[in-house]
Amino acid sequence: MFLELARVYAFIARFWREVFFPPYEFKEIIKQCYEVGVRSLPLISVTGFIIGIVFTNQSRPSLQDFGATSLLPALISVAIIRAIGPLVTAIIASGRVGSSIGAELGSMRVTEQIDAMEVSATNPYKFLVVSRVLATTLMIPALTMYTTLVSLLGGYLNVHQFEQTTIVTFFYQVFDAITFLDIIASSVKSVLFGFTIGMVGCYKGYYSSKGTEGVGKAANTSVVTAMFLLFVEELIVMQVINAIRGI
Amino acid sequence: MLEKVRNPNIDTSKKVIYIRGLRKAFDENVILKGVDLDLYKGENLVVLGRSGTGKSVLIKIISGLLSADTGEVNVLGQDVCCITRKELDALRLKIGFSFQNSALYDSMTVKENLEFPLVRHSKHMTEQERDKLIDTVLDAVGLRQSINQMPAELSGGQRKRIGIARTLILRPEIMLYDEPTAGLDPITCIEINNLINEVQERFNTSSIIITHDLTCARAVGDRVAMLLDGEFKREGTFDEVFDTNDKRVQAFYNYNFID
Ligand SMILES: Nc1ncnc2c1ncn2[C@@H]1O[C@H](COP(=O)(O)OP(=O)(O)O)[C@@H](O)[C@H]1O
Ligand SMILES: [Mg+2]
Numbered sequence: 001m002f003l004e005l006a007r008v009y010a011f012i013a014r015f016w017r018e019v020f021f022p023p024y025e026f027k028e029i030i031k032q033c034y035e036v037g038v039r040s041l042p043l044i045s046v047t048g049f050i051i052g053i054v055f056t057n058q059s060r061p062s063l064q065d066f067g068a069t070s071l072l073p074a075l076i077s078v079a080i081i082r083a084i085g086p087l088v089t090a091i092i093a094s095g096r097v098g099s100s101i102g103a104e105l106g107s108m109r110v111t112e113q114i115d116a117m118e119v120s121a122t123n124p125y126k127f128l129v130v131s132r133v134l135a136t137t138l139m140i141p142a143l144t145m146y147t148t149l150v151s152l153l154g155g156y157l158n159v160h161q162f163e164q165t166t167i168v169t170f171f172y173q174v175f176d177a178i179t180f181l182d183i184i185a186s187s188v189k190s191v192l193f194g195f196t197i198g199m200v201g202c203y204k205g206y207y208s209s210k211g212t213e214g215v216g217k218a219a220n221t222s223v224v225t226a227m228f229l230l231f232v233e234e235l236i237v238m239q240v241i242n243a244i245r246g247i
Numbered sequence: 248m249l250e251k252v253r254n255p256n257i258d259t260s261k262k263v264i265y266i267r268g269l270r271k272a273f274d275e276n277v278i279l280k281g282v283d284l285d286l287y288k289g290e291n292l293v294v295l296g297r298s299g300t301g302k303s304v305l306i307k308i309i310s311g312l313l314s315a316d317t318g319e320v321n322v323l324g325q326d327v328c329c330i331t332r333k334e335l336d337a338l339r340l341k342i343g344f345s346f347q348n349s350a351l352y353d354s355m356t357v358k359e360n361l362e363f364p365l366v367r368h369s370k371h372m373t374e375q376e377r378d379k380l381i382d383t384v385l386d387a388v389g390l391r392q393s394i395n396q397m398p399a400e401l402s403g404g405q406r407k408r409i410g411i412a413r414t415l416i417l418r419p420e421i422m423l424y425d426e427p428t429a430g431l432d433p434i435t436c437i438e439i440n441n442l443i444n445e446v447q448e449r450f451n452t453s454s455i456i457i458t459h460d461l462t463c464a465r466a467v468g469d470r471v472a473m474l475l476d477g478e479f480k481r482e483g484t485f486d487e488v489f490d491t492n493d494k495r496v497q498a499f500y501n502y503n504f505i506d
Pocket of ligand 1: 273278296297298299300301302303304305
């Protein structure tokens with residue numbers, strides 16, 4: 001257990017040691033960014049949009065009880081920008097990207113491809129891990145912004161249908177409801193989420209146990225561990241932000 | 248069965264690998280109990296042994312993938328245990344490692360596989376020079392037509408050969424083959440054996456060939472050593488090794504030639 005923690009620590013520390021020093025694997029980084037970012041777009045578009053609609057629709061009755069449906073855009077805005085956008089993006093990404101990183105590196109470990117890089121005097125950590133963690137850390141915040149926007153659009157459609165609000169009024173109310181701190185918090189959070197997803201997937205794959213079973217396990221535990229950590233981080237960031245707000 | 252003609256270019260005054268008293272254990276499980284080994288310049292040394300005797304562990308220690316518990320492992324004049332990361336990388340460029348399951352990079356084409364070590368270590372090379380070198384090694388393994396295929400599209404024997412080509416591209420002085428003929432049909436085995444001998448002649452490499460296939464051992468080995476209980480119990484020419492009353496060595500021989 002302690003050995004495992006030490007190994008996790010060493011693995012993360014190695015990232016910071018290697019990320020700033022050449023040689024840089026630009027081609028691989030770009031390839032991974034494409035893989036993480038662009039290839040996630042279809043799924044994330046549909047999911048984000050539907051969540052926007054559903055969330056708005058389900059929130060309406062409780063506001064109606066107080067005759068306060070005009071507050072709907074503000075409510076949606078706060079919920080989506082502060083919590084739902086970053087979290088949904090991260091969860092979807094950990095399911096799609098985290099598991100595939102875990103499986104890919106796991107199978108490279110099992111079939112000795114990582115050893116093969118090592119003996120050809122190429123740093124496999126830099127080529128595989130640094131590029132993937134960078135990709136998730138950069139692309140997941142970008143995806144989060146995109147998801148947030150798509151969700152808000154979904155919410156707008158629903159509001160427009162029932163309350164006939166115009167798009168200008170809607171977005172005016174949306175941005176009125178949030179503060180600069182909210183945006184910062186969400187960005188920080190999604191950077192953290194991206195880093196976590198990449199790191200967990202790489203770690204689980206890199207130290208995958210031998211055999212085909214090891215690959216499946218690496219993919220599976222990548223998702224489970226990453227999701228668990230995402231929620232813990234969400235909770236911690238929320239507490240920190242509340243503390244800052246309180247000042 | 249073909250017996251290898253001893254390579255006339257072996258220089259027994261030059262040891263490229265020198266191992267004394269190598270011991271390696273995983274937890275309680277002692278795998279190598281004191282291995283002594285010399286590899287001479289230009290020589291093909293076959294290491295025989297049953298599965299799980301630590302043959303792969305031995306060459307992984309030679310290439311620095313695993314570290315020895317005790318003992319001296321000297322490769323091309325450098326002590327593998329005690330060199331810096333940079334020195335180890337420089338040394339690794341002189342060692343070609345052909346993995347048991349080829350270990351081709353699945354996500355890359357054959358060409359990209361071959362380029363992978365080149366673009367990182369021969370930065371001064373132009374693209375034409377690189378392409379020419381790729382053609383040379385592909386010709387050497389006889390697979391020029393496969394250049395744009397993915398590893399998944401190749402047969403086991405072809406994968407092995409591309410794996411060997413990938414290590415040849417850096418012109419190594421030492422080749423380490425981990426079970427080059429395992430899992431291949433007899434005809435492909437013969438082709439791989441011929442390839443191993445050709446590599447020795449053309450590039451004047453010194454090689455360690457790990458195998459439990461005696462046909463391969465006899466066809467490629469200038470010298471044969473047998474790993475038993477974590478030590479080299481028998482060593483010499485193929486016939487010398489099997490000229491013994493040791494039941495286990497005899498069993499190894501008989502098992503290979505039941506026909
Ligand atoms: N990284 C490792 N960790 C623990 N045990 C290992 C490791 N590598 C090999 N072993 C053990 O060492 C023994 C010898 O393995 P190996 O060298 O692969 O055998 P072979 O002679 O068939 O190539 C096996 O019993 C294996 O379980
Ligand atoms: Mg082996």
